[in-house]
Amino acid sequence: MTATPRNVASLASPDGGGGSWRDRLKGPAVFTLVAVVALVVAPMLLEPFRLGLLAKYLCFGIVALGIGLAWGQGGMLTLGQGVFFGLGGYAMGMYLKLHDAGGDLPDFMVWSGVEKLPALWAPFGNPLFAIAFAVAGPAILAFLLGMLVFRQRVRGAYFAILTQALAAATVILLVGQQGLTGGTNGLTNFFDLFGQDLAADQTQRGLYLVVAAVLGLLYLLAWQLVRSRFGRLLVAIRDGEDRVRFLGYNPATVKTITFAVSAGMAGLAGALFVPVVGIISPALLGVVPSLELVVAVAVGGRFSLAGAVLGAVLMGYAKTAFSEQFADGWLYLQGALFILVISLAPKGVFGLAAAARDQLAARMPRRTPRTTGPVAPGGQSEDRSAPLIEVPEPRA
Template identity: 75%
Template structure:
């Protein structure tokens, strides 16, 4: 292509790389629109109760973002994300219960007959330790688990079953430690959150903004990670792990790092969930809640980070709405939706939108045969 032709193509928006620039600009525009909806429109339009519900959905969206990174980009189907969600949630709950107790034993320990604060609880009297543990503990456990599992080249269904078993074991452990974790009931009745009334409308509104901003920052960070060299290597591991190994890279390290980042996101989501909803219990962390997050990511589109967030928000909103009218049948509807998506639209809602958009673009690109036919100049007889 000559210089004048390149200049003309740039003016028409078809210069080399122009499509990527336009796609990036559209991405920023969509992100800005969603940010305005969440940070401006929703707080003004929704009542306090519905705004609290939306904050809860955004907490699940943070955990789903981690699943989208691990499963959609790295090919690691994790069915035990509730473990890391619970670790972050319990770490925050332990600090809040000690803050409410004011130096005494938390209420559920008194009911359980505990006479002295357990040694495991004592460090969580510090907010610095509690906030650090929200991320450090899930990441550390994910690193240990990933190092042991991925070096043995455990992947696919075996890795999924392993994480599912971990979630089931975690719930059994929490339920069995009544005096340490609150047992089946978990922890609730948080009255103070970093010096503020935890039940006040102003505090709940602040928590909504914090959750929305954290989700936006994590999305931008994950998006940048996917577009980086590490992200391209992660996708290469997903599509051909053995080939990546033959090229001299260590897929176990790549997958462990990604798994740890996903766990950290889930831990942070659990920590935000506690002050937003006011409870953390084993029923929120087991196999079923973990599977629901995976279903939400699949419905939204596991290959796109935005799809994972969209799926989490839409599915949890649908769960709330349908459960109010059809409490016993929601799980059947959710299972049927998952089957339909995986069979008819493996890329989820975002994938369907991309297919429609590409089809429209291809149709517009096909020239009209009548318009493309060369015109024959009529000869005037002498």
């Protein structure tokens, strides 16, 4: 005998299985809102000094974005990101010093007894070379280091210690080359940038807009990278590197590329930092600054790119606020803030916000589908809001 056909409602979501249109628009809407606040509202409301501080925090946010990509997505705990930040900063600082000198020796070289411009400095008189080196130099160094380290399957704490040692060695090298790098004082006293007075409020406002725009662009690129096939492979390596290797992929190549990209971001941040703050010195790229950046990413949430950037901005603001109010004990307050956040929210501020959102969603009453159609044979009602698919029963 032949059974009558039965009606089966489609289980696909209204948008074809990709979530509702509200969910798909939520991310771009939040990004647009943040961009408007950063590019329009902040320059209108903040005075030049505070706007310069915010530009400084955003520079650290670019470095944190690279750390979030390498550590949060790839599981590579890098404690020497200050090295790449410093390379980019020194590249821009060398150009600014040569530009201010107008063909003469920079002031610190005269004080150090240098009589001829070192050959290492000569190419940095070209701004295009300086900017290109600020990005490519750190990326190439990280790529070479990654090729040597990741092929030997060095990871975890060993990789972290290696990058930390690199930061300590770089500081010692820079301090020892007084006539070449400025020694402990580093490079400072910059006056002009592409014909604009660096001390002018309008120049600093323009620099802030450039930093904010660069951060937004890099965030979009990193966001797209994480959601690509390469990004999914990177997360798989973080969660199970040996399993990925057994599947036929080469984790060393993926980790090396990611490490190089994060280093290039740090170098670009250093190049932007120098005209904003007006100094680059070994104290800004040693072990302690590198650790502070990692702590900032952990506070914001290392598994989220937005959380990494938010953590850098929050920690920078907290450092400034604590130092202004409590000059003698702000380091203790900063450490207490870190301990409090990590203890209460191991996944950072973004993880805490996600947990609160999930709890709120769980307490909300769920909507049940409306049954407006007639009752079908067998006592089941038809839902006319969903398309019907005719599925014939097998013939007996």
